[in-house]
Amino acid sequence: MTGLQPQYILVTGATGFIGAHVVDELLRRGIRVRGATRSLAKGEAMIQARPEYAASLDFVQIKDFATPGPLDHAVEGIDAVIHVASPLTYDTTDNEKELIIPAINGVRSVLEASQRSKTVRRVVMTSSFASVMNADRKGPPYFEYTGGDWNPLTYQESIAPTTPAHIAYRGAKKFAEQAAWDFVREQKPGFDLVTLCPSMTFGPIVHPISNLDQLNESNAMLWKVAQGLPLGTARVPSWIDVRDLALAHVEALLRPDAGGKRYIPGGTERFTYDWAASIMEEEFDWAKNKVQHQEQKVDDSYGFDGVTTAKDLGIKYTSFHTTVKDLITQLKGMHEALQESSPEALP
Numbered sequence: 001m002t003g004l005q006p007q008y009i010l011v012t013g014a015t016g017f018i019g020a021h022v023v024d025e026l027l028r029r030g031i032r033v034r035g036a037t038r039s040l041a042k043g044e045a046m047i048q049a050r051p052e053y054a055a056s057l058d059f060v061q062i063k064d065f066a067t068p069g070p071l072d073h074a075v076e077g078i079d080a081v082i083h084v085a086s087p088l089t090y091d092t093t094d095n096e097k098e099l100i101i102p103a104i105n106g107v108r109s110v111l112e113a114s115q116r117s118k119t120v121r122r123v124v125m126t127s128s129f130a131s132v133m134n135a136d137r138k139g140p141p142y143f144e145y146t147g148g149d150w151n152p153l154t155y156q157e158s159i160a161p162t163t164p165a166h167i168a169y170r171g172a173k174k175f176a177e178q179a180a181w182d183f184v185r186e187q188k189p190g191f192d193l194v195t196l197c198p199s200m201t202f203g204p205i206v207h208p209i210s211n212l213d214q215l216n217e218s219n220a221m222l223w224k225v226a227q228g229l230p231l232g233t234a235r236v237p238s239w240i241d242v243r244d245l246a247l248a249h250v251e252a253l254l255r256p257d258a259g260g261k262r263y264i265p266g267g268t269e270r271f272t273y274d275w276a277a278s279i280m281e282e283e284f285d286w287a288k289n290k291v292q293h294q295e296q297k298v299d300d301s302y303g304f305d306g307v308t309t310a311k312d313l314g315i316k317y318t319s320f321h322t323t324v325k326d327l328i329t330q331l332k333g334m335h336e337a338l339q340e341s342s343p344e345a346l347p
């Protein structure tokens with residue numbers, strides 16, 4: 001992509017945790033946004049929550065990527081696409097049908113429509129550190145992952161009925177991202193590609209949810225800590241604040257030199273849920289006799305190159321302390337407001 005400022009961006013997954021932050025970052029910069037959603041009611045809720053941007057934000061309905069239709073209507077008049085949408089759930093009965101095929105189909109539908117559009121100049125895609133990291137690798141020695149690394153999972157391993165959903169998810173992200181790079185290499189479309197491979201993403205929410213059961217998977221783990229429930233175990237100790245990640249998406253869209261790059265955004269801090277519990281006790285009186293503790297070891301046998309993202313895209317990473325404090329302040333406020341409006345609906 002040349003240095004031309006794109007005017008109108010399609011964001012898929014715009015009603016989700018990360019996508020809604022991307023939408024807001026674009027709108028704040030005066031860039032018009034079209035969100036894609038399977039449910040226009042969710043899109044309407046996003047618009048109603050942002051009355052000041054009503055003229056700059058619209059939504060288009062797309063089919064579930066499990067049975068995708070053409071997305072030509074979604075990319076009509078669009079200069080660039082930020083493709084965030086992908087199924088992110090560990091509650092599956094058929095990993096291939098529910099996670100892997102929809103993830104790959106989503107990428108192909110977006111790229112094929114973008115190619116036909118002739119107006120799309122860049123596609124930024126949300127992949128995941130799950131597509132980078134080899135979960136079976138044992139350190140020491142210390143290893144630093146870069147944008148050149150891929151997890152070694154095969155397609156057959158990912159779809160096997162005995163494979164747990166969190167491992168199938170790693171396959172879904174890898175094969176969907178590889179489908180995107182293959183498409184660009186083979187088809188040589190009129191756009192370039194940037195992919196972002198973040199780890200666990202936490203932080204305040206800006207997408208519409210009507211109760212805290214609808215929280216996205218990663219934030220739900222921190223909310224469980226605040227509720228005094230037993231601590232979960234972090235599958236990876238790396239993480240990023242959702243606001244930093246949204247900024248990285250938009251900078252990846254706007255900076256000409258980002259084209260063709262694969263970034264791993266994130267700082268060097270490693271988190272545990274036990275550390276999150278300590279932060280909550282430090283920040284909130286109500287958490288002092290509530291949160292649980294458990295000794296949790298941090299795997300520091302590997303890290304990743306988050307410095308290249310910071311340098312190329314101009315990101316300063318938020319601290320885990322700030323992220324936990326900001327998220328839990330928001331969720332506690334939402335919980336209290338919901339309790340006041342319908343006390344019987346909440347524990």
Ligand SMILES: NC(=O)c1ccc[n+]([C@@H]2O[C@H](COP(=O)([O-])OP(=O)(O)OC[C@H]3O[C@@H](n4cnc5c(N)ncnc54)[C@H](OP(=O)(O)O)[C@@H]3O)[C@@H](O)[C@H]2O)c1
Pocket residue numbers: 012013014015016017018019036037038039042063064065066084085086087088102106126127128129173197198199200201202216217218
């Ligand atoms: N959260 C994390 O910790 C994390 C970490 C690394 C990477 N990621 C990646 O970041 C992206 C967004 O994650 P998120 O946490 O924002 O998830 P999210 O809150 O679940 O949002 C994902 C959005 O994608 C859309 N979507 C989901 N399944 C779909 C399907 N089968 N067909 C069409 N659209 C579908 C949904 O929009 P509608 O319901 O409006 O259609 C949903 O709002 C995903 O690609 C995920 O793999 C997330």
